[in-house]
Amino acid sequence: xxxxxxxxxxxxxxxxxxxxxxxxxxxxxxxxxxxxxxxxxxxxxxxxxxxxxxxxxxxxxxxxxxxxxxxxxxxxxxxxxxxxxxxxxxxxxxxxxxxxxxxxxxxxxxxxxxxxxxxxxxxxxxxxxxxxxxxxxxxxxxxxxxxxxxxxxxxxxxxxxxxxxxxxxxxxxxxxxxxxxxxxxxxxxxxxxxxxxxxxxxxxxxxxxxxxxxxxxxxxxxxxxxxxxxxxxxxxxxxxxxxxxxxxxxxxxxxxxxxxxxxxxxxxxxxxxxxxxxxxxxxxxxxxxxxx
Numbered sequence: 001x002x003x004x005x006x007x008x009x010x011x012x013x014x015x016x017x018x019x020x021x022x023x024x025x026x027x028x029x030x031x032x033x034x035x036x037x038x039x040x041x042x043x044x045x046x047x048x049x050x051x052x053x054x055x056x057x058x059x060x061x062x063x064x065x066x067x068x069x070x071x072x073x074x075x076x077x078x079x080x081x082x083x084x085x086x087x088x089x090x091x092x093x094x095x096x097x098x099x100x101x102x103x104x105x106x107x108x109x110x111x112x113x114x115x116x117x118x119x120x121x122x123x124x125x126x127x128x129x130x131x132x133x134x135x136x137x138x139x140x141x142x143x144x145x146x147x148x149x150x151x152x153x154x155x156x157x158x159x160x161x162x163x164x165x166x167x168x169x170x171x172x173x174x175x176x177x178x179x180x181x182x183x184x185x186x187x188x189x190x191x192x193x194x195x196x197x198x199x200x201x202x203x204x205x206x207x208x209x210x211x212x213x214x215x216x217x218x219x220x221x222x223x224x225x226x227x228x229x230x231x232x233x234x235x236x237x238x239x240x241x242x243x244x245x246x247x248x249x250x251x252x253x254x255x256x257x258x259x260x261x262x263x264x265x266x267x268x269x270x271x272x273x274x275x276x277x278x279x280x281x282x283x284x285x286x287x288x289x290x291x292x
Contacts, residue, residue, distance in 0.1 A: 209289060
């Protein structure tokens with residue numbers, strides 16, 4: 001199985017979380033996950049473009065890495081191609097999260113969303129106004145879709161407002177509520193679903209990272225970041241990670257600091273190293289490694 005994998009089987013999260021509270025063995029957890037995977041596969045033999053029996057299913061199964069026949073994913077891809085051709089590349093006139101969902105699913109099985117039956121499904125995300133018609137949900141999923149394959153922001157010639165990563169990042173940050181979270185409508189009390197999508201869970205990458213100069217970056221489970229320069233004495237405690245998700249055995253997240261959001265994400269690889277997309281040259285010279 002190749003490609004970026006960005007979503008887990010829901011049952012996996014529930015079981016792994018529960019294992020901390022109850023005496024459940026890893027074998028028991030793996031057994032239930034395997035049974036769940038088999039049930040989903042057996043009862044969804046014709047996956048296509050859909051919230052139910054479609055992209056969430058494909059992303060969950062592909063991320064789980066189980067023994068799913070390759071032909072199953074090819075069948076889904078062929079169904080997507082036929083669907084996209086039938087609708088002339090227009091998945092929805094209003095809900096642009098439809099594009100983001102399909103992009104993420106295709107990327108998870110190693111398919112190129114930039115050429116699906118001759119249509120570039122990334123292109124609509126270059127229209128800021130239409131993508132954010134759904135509010136914060138549109139911005140969140142646009143970034144998830146773009147980051148899951150490290151795709152460049154497409155330039156949509158039909159757009160009245162051409163989108164940039166910074167614009168989507170600012171949309172998310174400006175929608176944060178007084179209680180620290182986010183909600184679908186951008187008002188009232190925050191809810192767990194949208195807050196998790198906007199912010200992410202950073203417990204898997206929490207810790208202190210240090211480069212050869214002695215500079216450190218400390219990440220908390222909530223995503224707050226403290227940066228300290230060993231020689232310069234520079235200190236920043238106002239940085240924040242957001243919109244994080246698993247990718248290729250590592251983790252990627254948006255990075256906002258006290259000067260405003262950056263245009264590139266921060267990457268945590270499987271070797272315990274981090275790099276900033278906007279600081280590639282310096283990052284290669286002075287790699288940050290996670291301290292034990």
